[in-house]
Amino acid sequence: MSVIGMTCASCARTIEKRVAKLEGVEKVNVNFATEKLFLKFDPEKVKVEDIKKVVKDAGYDLEFEKSAKTVTIPISGMTCASCAARITKEIQKLEGIEKVDVNFATEKALVTYDPSKVRVSAIKKAIENAGYKPLEIDAKDQYDVEKERRQREMRILWRKFVVSAIFSVPLLYIAMGHILGVDLPTFINPEIHPFNFALIQLLLTIPIAIAGYKFYTVGFKNLIKRSPNMDSLIAIGTAAAILYGLYGTVAIYFGKTEYTNDLYFETAGVIITLILLGKYLESVTKGKTSEAIKKLMGLQPKTALILQDGEEIEIPVDEVEVGDLIIVKPGEKIPVDGVIIEGRTSVDESMLTGESIPVEKNVGDKVIGGSINKNGTIVFKATKVGKDTALAQIIKLVEEAQTSKAPIAKLADVISGYFVPTVIVIAIVAAILWYITGASPVFALTIFISVLVIACPCALGLATPTAIMVGTGKGAEYGVLIKGGEPLEMTHKIKTIVFDKTGTITEGKPKVTDIFTKGNYSKDELLSIAASAEKGSEHPLGEAIVKAAEEKNLELKKIDKFMAIPGHGIEVTIEDMDIYLGNLKLMKDKNIEITLVDEANKLANEGKTPMYIAINGKLEGIIAVADTVKPSSASAIRKLHKMGIKVAMITGDNRRTAEAIARQVGIDIVLAEVLPQDKANEVKKLQENGEVVAMVGDGINDAPALAQADVGIAIGSGTDVAIESADIVLMKSDLEDVVTAIQLSKATIRNIKENLFWAFAYNTAGIPIAAGLLYIFGGPLLNPMIAAAAMAFSSVSVLMNALRLKTFKPSK
16 A cells, blocks of 8 residues: 655554554555555455554545556547437446446546456446447556656645745845845844844745644644654754744844844744755655666556457457466567467567576467567457566556565664654753753754754664665566565675575476486487476476486387376386386385386486386486586586675485586585475574575475475565565576575665665754764854754665666676
C-alpha cells in the first residue's frame, strides 16, 4: 500500500506503532523512502477499513492496490443522452462489471471491472452491440498512477516553494536591510514608521505560513498524540518565531519601538522556504532511487497480437489469458510467459538475466515476457499472465526487497523514535538555561528555534532505505535478485559458501562417457536395459543414460515395477529381470558382490560417476556418467578465495568423483555421499563453528539447506521450490554472480554506514552548536536560518550518497 503524507522517519515509526497495536496484525513495515506500507494481517480479526482508519487518525492516507481495474473507453457515434443510457445498459449486462459511467458530453465510458471475469474486448463488443464504435483506449497501469501521484506531489512542493520564496525574498530584504545598511522606503523605515515595518513583515509571513501549512496540521496533531515528528519540530520552532513576532508587533503599536530589532518573522519565513526546497529536492532524488523498478516496468509491452478464430487481433497485454496463442514477430517484445508451439528464433533475455548473448529457442522451449524476439516469427501458448509472469514476479520481488528493512535500519528506526521528543526537551532546557543565566528572551528564543530546526531526523530516516533501494535495484540490473534488506546485509558477513555440485558447479547435464561390461551383455544391451530402467526417473544421471540410448536408437523395454531409492539409485523389474542401478552404497545394501573395482576407481579419479548395474543379484557392468564443470566455476571460486571466503562442495556422489571435481575448480572442503535430507545438517555443522554460511543450490533437494543457511542463494534456472526458499536468486545461473552479490552487499553496507555516520555526526555536532556551545567560548551563534538550510541539505546529501551506488560495477 502507498502511504501519503509522510515527511520523515518518525512518521513511518508512528504508523508502524499504531498499526502494530491492532489485533490480528502480525507484521508491519513502513518505508519512508519508498512511501510504502507492507502488512501481514489476519482478515478474520482486523479489517482493511480499520487499518486505514488508524493510519488516517495518525494524520496520513493509504492507497490500496485494487484487484478491480478502471478503463476509459472513447466512443464515437453518440448523438444524445439516451445513446449513453443504451451503452450503459449493454455494458452492465456483462459479468464482472462493477461500475459504468457513460458521459455523452465527453463521449467516453468510464468502466470499473474485474479483469478475472471480463475482458476489455468484451466491453468493446458490448458497445458495438449497442450500435456505437469504441475507439483506442488510454489505459494506465498501477505504476503510471503511482508515477503520476509522485509527479503531482513534486509539482505541489515546487509551487509551494516558489510562493514562499516570492514572499521570503522581500521579507528578508525588509527585515535585514537596515542592519546591512540598505535604505528602505520611508513608509516602512523602522526609524520613521516602526509599526509599518512590523506589519509588512507580518503580512509577508502569512502566505509563507499558508504554503507550509502541512507542517502545522501534521506537526501539532502528532505532538498532541504524543508521537512528534519532523513536522512537529518545524511547527514548534516557526510558530514560536511567528508568535513572538506578533507579540513584538503589538508592543511596537503601543510604543515599544525597541522591538523592531527583535522581530522573528524573517526567521520563520526563510526556515519554511528552505525546508520546502529541501523537501522538493528530496522528492526528486527519491524518484531516482527507484529507477530499477522503472526499467523493469518499461520491459512490459502494452499490447499482444493473439490468434482468435483464425484472425490476428491486437489486444492490451492485461487481457491476455492462459492458453491464448500469441504471435511475436522479429524485433518485438514477448508480452507474457509461454511455450513455443510454432517457429524458431533467438531471444534477447539480457534485461532479465543480464546475459548478453541471445538464447536459441525452438518448439517446446519456454519464453519469458519482456524479453525481445530477435530474428524469427514465433507462435507461443501463454502459460503465465499478469502477476504470475516471471517479469511481474521479479518486479514484485524487487519492490518487496526495497520495502524491507535491514537489521542496521532497525537501529536507526529506534533512535529516530526517541530522537524528536529528546530534541524538544533539549531545546526547551537549553533555552531556559540561557534565560536564567542572564540571556535575553530573544537570545533564548534563537537557541530554542535553532535546536529544533537543525535536529530534524530526515537524514537518519533516509540513510538506510535509499541505499537498500539502489542496491537491490542495481542487483536486479545484473541478474542478482536480493529478496530484502536482511540478506543484503548478511551477505557481506559470509565466511563459508557451500555449493551444491550438480547444476551449480557443473552444467547439470551429464553425459555417458564409458560402459564396462562383465561379458554377459553387450554394451548396447546394457545401455538399453539401463535406459529402460531410468525412463521413469527424473535424476540428471538417469536422463543422461536415456539420452545416450536414444542417440543410438536403442529400443527401450517396458517396465513392470519402478522404485526410486533416494541417494542410492533405483530398483526396477523388466521382463522378469530384477535390476538395481545406482551407486556403490546401493550394491552393498543389496548384498551384491562388487567386481570391476579397478575400472570404478579409474572412473572416479577422472571425476566421472560410476553407475553400477546388477541384474538378478549379479553385477553385470558399470555405466560412467560425467558432468562437465561450468566455465565460470573455477574463476568464481578463485575470486571468493581472494575475498577470504572458504568454499565447500556438497554432493551425493562418491568421494573420489567429488574430489576430482573439487581439484578442477579449487574447492577447500568436500562433503561427499551426502543424502538429500542430510544437506541441511551439513550446513548446520558448519554454522556451529560460529561462521556465517551461504548455500548455493538449484534443486528441490537443496531447499532445506537453502533455508538452513544464513544466506540461501538459488540458481535461476533451478526449481521454483529452491528459488522460493532462497534469499538471493541468480538469474544467469553463473557462479560469478555469487561474487557480484557479495561485492554489492559490501558496497551497500559501506554506503549505509557512511549515510548513518553523516546523519548521526550531523545531528550530534549540530545540536550542541545550535544550543550555543561555540558562543560560550567566544564563537558564533548559529542563526536559525542557517540551521534550516543545513537541515534541508543534509537529507539531500544522504540521498546523493546513496545514488553513488548506481555506479557500482562488479570487479573483474
